[in-house]
Amino acid sequence: MDVTRNGTLGLGMMVAGTLGFVPTALPSSTFAGVVGGIILVVAAALLTAGTYLIGTDVTGRAV
DSSP, X not given: OOOOHHHHHHHHHHHHHHHHHHHHHSTTOOOOTHXXXXXXXXXXXXXXXXXXXXXXXXXXXXX
């Protein structure tokens, strides 16, 4: 399987998005309220965009 530049970028975005959930998910988290919400929105956007890039990184019909 050949991974293109978009696939590599998508993988990096997925890792960054997944790691973005960690600070707000910990029980001793100091991120609450607006800051925690912003972090979650950014993490979800990164994860979604990364998943899209990986899913469309094939020739032919996207999975």
